[in-house]
Amino acid sequence: MVGRVIPVEPFDLVVFGGTGDLAQRKLLPALYHRMCAGQILPGTRIIAIGRRDIDVDGYRALAAGALQEFASEDRKGDFLAMLDYVKMDVTGGEGWPTLASRLGDDGRVRAFYLSVAPHLFVPVSERLVAAGCRTPGTRLVVEKPQGSDFVSAETLNRTLASLFGERQVYRIDHYLGKETVQNLMALRFANALFEPIWNARHVDHVQITVAERIGVEGRGAYYDQTGALRDMVQNHLLQLLCLIAMEPPATFNADAVRDEKLKVLLSLAPLENPADVVCGRYLGGDGMGSYLEDVGNPESRSESFVALRAEIANWRWNGTPFYLRTGKRLRARMSEIAVVFKDAPHSIFPPAAGAMAPNVLAIRLQPDEGITLGLTIKEPGPGGMRLIGTPLDMTFADTLERQGLTMPDAYERLVLDVIRGDQTLFMRRDEVEAAWRWIDRAVAIAGNTPGPPHAYESLSAGPEEALMLVHRDGRRWRPIMARASDEQ
Ligand code: NAD
Numbered sequence: 257m258v259g260r261v262i263p264v265e266p267f268d269l270v271v272f273g274g275t276g277d278l279a280q281r282k283l284l285p286a287l288y289h290r291m292c293a294g295q296i297l298p299g300t301r302i303i304a305i306g307r308r309d310i311d312v313d314g315y316r317a318l319a320a321g322a323l324q325e326f327a328s329e330d331r332k333g334d335f336l337a338m339l340d341y342v343k344m345d346v347t348g349g350e351g352w353p354t355l356a357s358r359l360g361d362d363g364r365v366r367a368f369y370l371s372v373a374p375h376l377f378v379p380v381s382e383r384l385v386a387a388g389c390r391t392p393g394t395r396l397v398v399e400k401p402q403g404s405d406f407v408s409a410e411t412l413n414r415t416l417a418s419l420f421g422e423r424q425v426y427r428i429d430h431y432l433g434k435e436t437v438q439n440l441m442a443l444r445f446a447n448a449l450f451e452p453i454w455n456a457r458h459v460d461h462v463q464i465t466v467a468e469r470i471g472v473e474g475r476g477a478y479y480d481q482t483g484a485l486r487d488m489v490q491n492h493l494l495q496l497l498c499l500i501a502m503e504p505p506a507t508f509n510a511d512a513v514r515d516e517k518l519k520v521l522l523s524l525a526p527l528e529n530p531a532d533v534v535c536g537r538y539l540g541g542d543g544m545g546s547y548l549e550d551v552g553n554p555e556s557r558s559e560s561f562v563a564l565r566a567e568i569a570n571w572r573w574n575g576t577p578f579y580l581r582t583g584k585r586l587r588a589r590m591s592e593i594a595v596v597f598k599d600a601p602h603s604i605f606p607p608a609a610g611a612m613a614p615n616v617l618a619i620r621l622q623p624d625e626g627i628t629l630g631l632t633i634k635e636p637g638p639g640g641m642r643l644i645g646t647p648l649d650m651t652f653a654d655t656l657e658r659q660g661l662t663m664p665d666a667y668e669r670l671v672l673d674v675i676r677g678d679q680t681l682f683m684r685r686d687e688v689e690a691a692w693r694w695i696d697r698a699v700a701i702a703g704n705t706p707g708p709p710h711a712y713e714s715l716s717a718g719p720e721e722a723l724m725l726v727h728r729d730g731r732r733w734r735p736i737m738a739r740a741s742d743e744q
Contacts, residue, residue, distance in 0.1 A: 261293050261295050263294060263295050264296065264297070264365075264675045264676060265365070266297050266298070266299035266301075267301075267364055267365040267366065267367065267675050268303065268359055268365070268366040268367070269287070269300070269301070269303070269369060269675075270303045270304075270355065270359070270366070270367070270368045270369065271283060271304050271305065272305045272346060272369065272371055272376070272380055273305070273370070273371035274303075274304020274305055274306050274315070274341065274371070275304065275307075275308050275315075276306075276371055278371045279304065279371050280318070280319075280321075280322040282430075282665070282667045283371065283667060283671065284319050284322045284323060285322065285323060286668040286671055287335070287671065288331075288332070288335045289664070289665070289668055290668050290671070290672055291331065291334065291335050291338070292335075300338050301338060301340060301358075302338050302339050302340065303339075303342060303358055303359075304319075304339065304340070305341075305342050305343075305346065305351075305355070306343065307343065307345050308343065309343060310341065310343070311341065312341045315339060315340075316336040316339050316341075319335075319339055320336060323335070340358060346376055346379060346380050346383065347379055352383055352384075352386070352387035352389075355387065356387045356388055359389060361391070363391070365393045365395070365677075366389075366391060366393060366394050366395070367394070367395040367671075367674050368380075368384055368389070368395070368396050369397040369671075369674075370397060370398050370399055371399060374399075374401055374402075377398055377412060377416075378412065378415050378416075381396060381415070381416060381419050381420070382415075382419065384419075385419050385420075390419070390420070394420070395424050395425075395426055395675075396420050396424055396425050397428060397671075398416070398425060398428065399428055400427075400428065400429065400491055401487070402427055402491075402683075402688050404481075404482070405486075405692055405695075405696050405699070406689060406692040406696050409688055409689055409692045410689055410692075413685045422684065423679070425685070426673075426682045427684075427685075427688060429492060429495050429682075429683055430667060431491075431492045431495055431496065431621065431666070432666075432670075432681040432683075433666030433668075433669045433670040433673075433681055434625060434666050435652055435663055435664070436619055436620060436621050436625040436626065436627070436652065437496070437499060437621065438681070439627065439652070440499050440593070440619055441508075441513075443619075444504070450617075451504070453597065455573070455576075456574050456575050456576040457598075458597055459595055459597055459598070460576070460596045460597060460598045460731075461576060461596050461729075461731060462497075462500060462501075462576065462577075462578045462579070462593065462595050462596070463578075463580075463581075463593070463594040463596065464493050464496050464497060464500075464578065464579070464580045464581075464593050464594075465580075465581050465582070465591065465592055465593075465733075465734065465736065466488055466492060466493060466581075466582040466591045466621075467581075467583060467586040467587070467589060467591065468583070468584045468585070468586060468589055469587070469589045469715070470584060471538065471544065471545065471547070471550050471560070471584050471585045471714075472547070472550045472584060476550050477551070477552070479551060479558070479560075480551040480552075480553050480556050480558050482558070483558035483559045483562075483699075483702075484535075484559050484561055484582050484584070485559065485695055485699055485702065488582040489562060489564065489580060489695060489698070490691050490692060490695040491683075492582075493580045494521065494691045494694070494695075495683070496593055497520065498516075498517035498520045498687075499517070500578075500593055501520045501568055501573055502517050502519065503516050503519065503572070508680070510678065510679035510680040510682075511679075513680050514679075514683075517687055518686055518687050519570075521687060521691055523569050523570045524567075524569075524694045525566070525567040525569045526694070526697055527564070527566075527694070527697045527698050530705060531725070532565040532725070533562065533698050533702055533705075534710065534719065534721045534725050535561065535562050535709035535710065536559060536560065536561035536562070536563075536583065536709050536712045536718055536719035536721070536722065537559055537708070537709045537710075537711065537712070538561070538585040538711075538713070538714050539712065539713055539714060541713070541714055542714070544714050546714075547560045557703075558709075559702065559709045560583055560584045560585065561581070561582070561583030561584070561586070561709070561712060561718045561719065561722070562580075562581065562582060562583070562698075563579065563581035563718065563725050564581070564698060564725075565577050565578075565579055565725055565726075565729075566578040566579075566580060579725065581718065581722060583712075585714045585715065586716065586717065586736055587715050587738075588737050588738035589622065589623060589738070590622070590623075590736050591620070591621035591622045592621060593618070593621075594616050594617070594619075595616065595617040595618075595619075596615075596731075597614055597615040597616070597617075598614065599612065605643060606641070608640075608642075609641045609643050610642055611643070612632045612643055613632050613645035614630075615629065615630055615631060615632075616628075616630040616734075617629050617630075618734075623738075624651050624653065625651070625652045626649065626651035626652050626653075627649075627650050628648065628649045628650070630645055630647050630648075631645070631646055631648060632645055633646050669681070717733065717735070717736050
């Protein structure tokens with residue numbers, strides 16, 4: 257069986273930073289897969305921009321290397337023929353006329369993907385416009401980070417708005433391209449089952465966890481300026497929170513969905529209690545460097561872990577805590593959203609039957625994207641009425657595999673959405689700014705907390721103090737654990 261693929265008209269995609277890590281590791285493979293699926297048609301031009309002194313054949317050789325692991329496919333020649341390369345330093349004046357002439361003026365959709373460091377977002381955008389490359393069919397794709405606080409994000413947005421219409425700007429958060437994240441909307445809004453219980457009366461609390469096993473790796477200098485709050489919570493975790501908490505939009509279109517997400521961000525109660533923000537940083541050992549060693553800054557005060565207790569002050573969620581946590585060098589790579597329902601109001605079973613576990617709807621983003629509903633059932637067998645918790649499990653890859661389909665990478669979907677002009681899975685300007693306003697407060701609380709972030713052992717569940725964040729409410733974190741198929 258073949259997935260339903262609607263091809264897009266041939267387009268031009270210009271990738272600034274075409275020799276960089278994101279382009280090589282994510283964008284080129286994503287484009288290649290979409291071409292193999294028949295969605296990207298011959299005649300499409302992908303123009304990479306870089307400073308490296310190579311010609312188009314040199315770039316095609318580089319791209320062939322990036323696609324090496326997909327050796328089973330034999331369409332690489334067709335793909336490489338779509339690639340072009342323009343060498344330029346984007347901060348200078350040379351190269352822009354060449355780019356403009358390669359693009360021509362055939363009226364097709366053109367997208368400029370800013371896969372460069374954030375300080376280049378504005379210079380590139382300004383030069384694009386000055387070089388006459390902006391057309392009505394132009395889209396600008398902006399990678400993260402979009403600012404480092406409210407003020408810088410607002411300044412970036414204001415500058416971009418002076419050059420491009422909001423409908424032309426695609427702010428990427430690749431979490432939103434994940435199959436499970438979109439399935440979350442299908443689960444909530446295409447099934448009547450959950451809506452009546454999706455509120456403070458029936459939901460005890462929500463946990464959102466994005467745990468990584470790796471440390472800061474080669475990104476130490478960048479990470480030390482940023483920290484987990486800005487790098488992960490402002491975008492990925494708050495976007496997930498929005499999708500869980502938002503009201504049903506009237507229609508599934510970009511502004512209707514984003515209006516509802518914005519309302520959630522604006523309803524977040526401002527953080528007041530310092531105990532609601534717990535920062536940590538990992539220790540070294542067993543051949544692994546500590547956070548301070550990895551970032552090479554003994555004076556660092558930035559966090560590689562953060563746990564937060566958030567509340568949404570509206571009718572649906574009043575009094576329901578949303579616990580967020582993310583960190584590096586944790587026990588396993590695991591991202592999930594867990595909606596923990598309240599206990600059944602009364603047990604008809606004798607104490608010997610055992611406890612009834614609360615129902616938990618766990619939405620896994622990685623690894624093994626899928627959804628699990630934890631139910632309590634009778635333990636099978638003749639031993640009388642004994643209750644056990646059991647998961648109703650749906651792993652998307654298995655389901656897709658049975659249909660002969662594979663799980664598309666988030667970038668495959670997002671890049672094609674850009675070309676189709678669908679902004680539903682991209683952040684609007686006001687969303688980004690509202691998220692920063694809330695995070696700025698968390699950053700201020702973390703900054704005003706005396707002493708460095710709490711230490712935690714590498715490959716643990718984070719600092720003890722983060723346990724207290726939920727224990728003091730009489731709750732527990734869900735375990736951070738690998739699934740059988742996780743290779744790390
Ligand atoms: P990178 O450093 O690997 O690549 C940056 C590219 O920009 C390189 O090709 C470099 O040659 C080019 N470049 C730098 N200065 C230039 C100049 N003056 N003129 C022309 N080209 C220039 O970075 P990356 O990891 O690919 O990240 C690119 C962007 O994507 C960044 O904004 C980053 O925050 C974001 N991002 C990356 C990832 C990832 O997985 N790598 C994930 C999320 C977001």
